[in-house]
Amino acid sequence: MPAMGGLSLYLIQRLIVLLLCLVQRLNPSLAYSLKNCSISYSNDTLADVVLHCSERKLVTVPDDIPRDASVVYLWYNQLEQINRDDFRDLSKLRILWLDTNQIAHVDNGSFIHLVALTRLHMAFNKLTDLTGNLFQGLSNLTMLDLSSNNIQSIHTSAFQSLSRLETVILDSNNLQQVVAIQPILQLPLIQKLSIRDNQFPSFQTKDLLLNAPSSLKVLDVSDNDKFDKFSITTEIFPHLEMIDLSRCGHVAGWKWDIPDKTLLRNITQLYFSYPLIAFEEIRKVLQSLDSLMHLRLNYMEKWINKGLLATVCKIPTLKKLDLHWSKVPNISVKLVTCSQLSELDLSSTSMTELSKGSIRLMKQLRFLTLETNLLTKVPDDIRTLSSLEILNIGDNIISELSCEDFTNTTRLRELDLHTNHIAKLDRCVFQSLNDLKVLDMSNNLLWTLGGVFKIGLKKLEFLDLSNNILLILEKGDFQSLGSLKHLDVVWKHKAFDGSSNLGNLTVPFPFEFENKFTYLQQLENLTIYFISDSFKGHQPNYYKDFFHLKSMKVLTVICEGYHTCFPFDIPSEMLQAMKHLEDFTAENFYISAPDVDTFQYNRQLKSLTIRQTDLSDLDPGLFQPMPHLQVLDFSESKIKSLDFLFQADLSALRCLKLSDNEITVINEMVFQFLPALTYLDLKNNPFTCDCSNAGFIQWVKNNNQTQVVNAYEYTCSFPRAEQGHKLLDFDIQFCWMDVSFFCFISSTCLVVLTLLASFIYHFLRWQLAYAYHLFRAFLYDSRRRKAGAQHRYDAFISYNVHDEAWVYQEMLPALEGEQGWRLCLHHRDFQPASVCSTNRRMCWSCCFWRRSRPTSCLLTTA
Missing domain, CATH: 3.80.10.10 (Ribonuclease Inhibitor)
Known part of the structure; x- marks a missing residue:
């Protein structure tokens, strides 16, 4: 376990990383464990970086999205708003999914840094207004989906910067007037506009004031149940090719107002469903379109029974007719005159037979769908369709x-x-x-x-x-x-x-x-599904037939059942001829780890998957013949340790999946033997949250090469006090202190302190006592001086009892009589139960000194 040196090294490493981050934000594609997302693994190192952050209960956009991410999925979260800096560094992002959140507000300019974005999905949110600068910077956007919000207004300049936008989807919003879509129709490259399920009372081009004709080709206004009129009276859609009017109108129907047929001269596709338009009106529609090629009539039984198909079959340009879900008895009889069709869809019409002669005249028919009906035999008319290229009669009762x-x-x-x-x-x-x-x-x-x-x-x-x-x-x-x-x-x-x-x-x-x-x-690709416990009588040399599979690249064996397919096995001889084998998968197949020589002939193996098997006795020698192995998946295999990787030569390994195993402790040193590892999946393992995993936790947080997928979701299983806590939340700081070294320092200090105290007590205790009292006297005198108190004595005379006569006869007359000093004498001024006047503490100190020194002492004070 690392000692104090390890802690110092750790702190130095963290400091270096911090300094680098200040210079340039480190954010490689597979460089670290993300807190809220995971990056899809790809064998192709040049593939797009696809980030999955869906269904994570996120309330804000993650701040650790890699800078080179190309696709980001953030759907099914709880985002309430998009802030201006949420996507600041994602200049390579091409596709962004924000569907199914709670987004009600987007800061102006929030997408300004997404210069490469081509598709933006924001369906199923709570947006109400599209402001002027909302999409600023999205100059390369080609597709925008804002369906299922609550959008009520669109600023006139909201789409001004979207010069390459081709498709806009505004389904299921709350737009009230058709004029709201005018900024979209002015886009120079707009091709498709879907505004179904809004609150338009009508669609009339006279309400649209465009500077130039629109380039729109596809218009979907379906599911607008308030429609009372569809009117094109101005030449603003010269390129329009398809109109979807399915489920438009109300009980009273709606009116088709196209006075000049040339206004829709390019219409080739028209969709209707449910008879929400009067019979005469729909006939009027069909008669006004001279270029119609594809017509869809779903759930139109009412008008078909009234003879609508007679009108339909008179459209000379019609090539494709879709009548699925129109359940009309003997519907095929009504198509006898539609000889011009090349595609016909009669699926889900509940037909029991295709009436004889009903499609015999369709000599140009190339595509016929009769799927999901009640046909009991192949219709006789099909025998006459020599031009037929695609025929679907699936899901019947033939x-x-x-x-x-x-x-x-x-x-x-x-x-x-x-x-x-x-x-x-x-x-x-x-x-x-x-x-x-x-x-x-x-x-x-x-x-x-x-x-x-x-x-x-x-x-x-x-x-x-x-x-x-x-x-x-x-x-x-x-x-x-x-x-x-x-x-x-x-x-x-x-x-x-x-x-x-x-x-x-x-x-x-x-x-x-x-x-x-x-x-x-x-x-090249063989998949074998076995049923367990069904090989008791297999022949000893069953594998010899595999000698012919010399081009095999992908071999998958899957055992279906509750038990493995024992005693069936895959010996090395079975794979001997597969010199080009690159991918081997075995699920629920082995009863124990495969023999060490199983893959000795497969040196081109790049991906090895063995799942739902007991690999606790795995021999690391199994990997010896695999110098190019890049993907290893041992999920659900009862692996308890990664020690087998120490002995395996897996220098080319890039992806390691060990989910749903029994790993509790990981020695981080093992990853030094996997220099190319970029993707590691260890979810659903019973990790121990103590210092035994401190090195692994530190490696997960700080390594700059390997993405540990969903590492921040790994939970603790041991000890009991940590159960349910997150593995990466475990505090590893105290783990870097060496307990034995700490105990050594503490005991040494205690011993030295004890020896020093004993020495001082034996040899210097009186000196320390004197110094203590002297210090107290000094403090007392200092306080007295600051208070301005006067001294009662000028000096204290300390003397030996043998010098007492000299002090009284010689010293006192000279100092008190001649000099005028006031002296403090022990025998004269220290009376029993008395004090030493105002300088008592000094007197006590001097008296103590006198008892400890057999010499005279003269102390003077200021």
């Missing part, structure tokens, strides 16, 4: 597929059949889909593939067969999938013959390994 379902959809690139009741597949189902790249058949009831992937599908890259109950697979079941890059499937046997380009594979159940990976030599 039980089987026939060979005719996709006969003519030869251009199909994406097919989604997830969450149906498909139990089996015929060999010919997909044989015509030569351009298919994505196929999702997850969450079905498949128990066999029927050889469907033995032919065709030469270009398939993504296949998801997860959450099925595949029981029967044959050799070469995937042999035709030569372009496959990602596969999520339950499998066994020689199913992957021919899938040589597969790059990502997920296997979510126990299987036999023999000859599984023979044809997967390009596989």
Whole structure:
């Protein structure tokens, strides 16, 4: 434990740091433990510094935000105001999230130093007014979100400095008049404005006095339930392309006032939902738009039943029609004349069938969504759509597929059949889909593939067969999938013959390994989900099939269940061929620490994760073959000490995660063996708050390289008196004093004092007594002098009894008779029970002197 020298060194170090801080504020990206935030770890040293300060119950902006932070999350806190200096040094900040706080006031110029900021999010706060200089300095801001505040007024110069602003979101505020948005429309690069759910009684361009036409392209005025009119009578929106009028108006509806169709000549997208506009008015709207390409009609059953789609289908420019959540019986019948469509969305319309012939004439249809309906089979009309490229029939109740379902959809690139009741597949189902790249058949009831992937599908890259109950697979079941890059499937046997380009594979159940990976030599990412206690009969050489995985870079093994997957194991031979392995993860897999030779062939390993395992008997030799290891995650692994790091060569390690372990005491010297460490996670460990952790506490607070994540939230578990207290609040100052040295000094001083007192008492006690009384006499005489008192005697005569005759016969006549002095004599002036007049203390001193010295003494006073 450090002695007094250590304390001096500590004080010197603190002084140096303080002096450096006075010259330049030290604030590197991963340089210290932040009190209220944490920095996301990234393997890329050049990546943006992302700071997480969310959900910390903060009432002020933290003062230790790194100066080079690029993204800061401060949402879900209790900030009430933003002060002018809160973001003073964050000149590199690009994205700032302040959502969901209590911010009611922002000092003018609070963002003036955020010269690089491009996105500012302040939704769900309590702002009421946007003042003139509120956004001063944000010259590079492109996106501003102020939704869900209580904004009632906007100063005319509030957005004046935001010359690059493109998107403004003011949803769910309390704006009363449309003139309030005039400063936004004057921005030179404004593209999108969302003002839904405000208190506008109408939207009329005659109320807007702009110096020049606006560059606005997207206008969202939805959810304004007080709307009675939407009017564009002046040419201020020459570039407007999209208007969202969903849920606008009231029971009586609202009026569309666009007298000149050329004012909306560029409108390509229009959104409506709920019939809050009169039927005739909406027809008027649709007939006035000559360039409309995308129309959304959600929850519009009332007007669709009245024949609205007849008008819709007459729009010659219309290419995309979105009718989801419009639950109209036989809705497809009403689309017969919409032959010009290229995209059609009929999801969530509760259809039980797509009426035959209803979309047959849509020869240009490329995208069709029938998701979340009650279809029991693939609609017949799909067979006629030779132009179809993307088809989504997921989340229905289709039980089987026939060979005719996709006969003519030869251009199909994406097919989604997830969450149906498909139990089996015929060999010919997909044989015509030569351009298919994505196929999702997850969450079905498949128990066999029927050889469907033995032919065709030469270009398939993504296949998801997860959450099925595949029981029967044959050799070469995937042999035709030569372009496959990602596969999520339950499998066994020689199913992957021919899938040589597969790059990502997920296997979510126990299987036999023999000859599984023979044809997967390009596989780079393998995830295996095991079920515990299911390998009792596995073959001794099960791992030999892994010899073919020579391109493997990421291997993940996860055991699902309450116990580890013992007796299954990963010997070094299993990983022998994986010379390029960079990332290995094992969760709830091992019953104890892996063998020391497990990774002896994997010298390129950069990330090692072993979680939910008992690593208390870990051999440091495990790390010997890993010179490039950068990330080590041993969370939830019953580790009690970091001593294993003393013997491990981990000079390249940058990230160490040891959360949820049993670490109580940490020797800070261990971090000298981790020179590259920049990220350390030790949360949820039972720390001891006493001097045994003093060095670690000091290191956490003062090191200038490693970020100890959430260190200021670490709590004490021992001793009992400190339970619940914060680890870094523990006072370590007294720990730097050496108790033994203190005891030595104290006992030495006591011994020396005792010897000195004994010597003085034996040899000098009378001298000290005399000096004491003499000193008292001096003080008394001094006080008398200051008071102006007169002396009764001029001198005191101290003499031996043998000199008494001479004093009386010779000395007294000469001094009192001839000189006129008044002498104080012991035998004459000291009477029994008397005092020595006004100079009593001096007389006592002299009398004491007389008894102690057998010589005469003459004392005179002034």
